[in-house]
Amino acid sequence: MSRTVTDPDGVRRYLITLTVNGDRHTVLVKANAVLTNVLRDQLDLTGTKKGCELGDCGSCTVLLDGKPVDSCMVLAVEADGREVTTIEGVAENGRLDAIQEAMVNYGAIQCGYCTPGMVLSAKALLARNPHPTEQEVREAIAGNLCRCTGYVHIVEAVLAASEGRPVPDDAAPVAEEGEAR
Ligand code: FES
Ligand code: FES
Known part of the structure; x- marks a missing residue:
C-alpha cells in the first residue's frame, strides 16, 4: 500500500x-x-x-x-x-542467459534497440511453453517491433534457445555493439 x-x-x-x-x-x-x-x-x-x-x-x-x-x-x-x-x-553471475546468447550467436541483433524487450517477451514465452513452435514464437514477439532484422534470425534464436541448439558453423556475424541509452 x-x-x-x-x-x-x-x-x-x-x-x-x-x-x-x-x-x-x-x-x-x-x-x-x-x-x-x-x-x-x-x-x-x-x-x-x-x-x-x-x-x-x-x-x-x-x-x-x-x-x-x-x-x-x-x-x-x-x-x-x-x-x-x-x-x-536476465544474465546470472555475469553469464548471458540462453536466449541472450542465442540472439548474439544467430545474428539476431543489429542496432539492438528492440533486443531487451524481445528477450523479455521470449523469456516469458519459454517460461510458460519451453518448446514453442515457430508460430508461437512469432505470436509471443508480435508486440515487439524490430526495424532492422526482419525477425527471421530473432525467431531462429528463440527456437535455438528452446532446443538448446549449439551455435551453427555459419552463424551470422554479430553487429558491432553500441550502447543505446
Ligand atoms: S515505448 Fe513502450 S511500447 Fe513503445
Ligand atoms: S535490431 Fe534494431 S530494432 Fe531490432
Whole structure:
C-alpha cells in the first residue's frame, strides 16, 4: 500500500515499493509517472528502452510478476508491491542467459534497440511453453517491433534457445555493439 507525501509546492507523490530483479526499492513517484521512467531515471536501469511511449513498439517491455508488459503503459503506482524483471536481471553471475546468447550467436541483433524487450517477451514465452513452435514464437514477439532484422534470425534464436541448439558453423556475424541509452 503506497503512502502519499505532499511537496511544499503542493504536488502529491506516492511512496511505492518495487522489487526489481530481486532487489527491493522504495521510490517516491508522481501519480502520473510511468514505470519506464521510474526504472530508467530513478533506478538507473537504462536497459529498458523508450520508443513510441504509446504501447505500440514493445521496446520498453519488462516482466511484471512474470508477464510481459509495455512499461510505458504501466503507472508506477500500479506496480507498487510487485515484482519487475528488466533486462539487467536476465544474465546470472555475469553469464548471458540462453536466449541472450542465442540472439548474439544467430545474428539476431543489429542496432539492438528492440533486443531487451524481445528477450523479455521470449523469456516469458519459454517460461510458460519451453518448446514453442515457430508460430508461437512469432505470436509471443508480435508486440515487439524490430526495424532492422526482419525477425527471421530473432525467431531462429528463440527456437535455438528452446532446443538448446549449439551455435551453427555459419552463424551470422554479430553487429558491432553500441550502447543505446
Ligand atoms: S515505448 Fe513502450 S511500447 Fe513503445
Ligand atoms: S535490431 Fe534494431 S530494432 Fe531490432
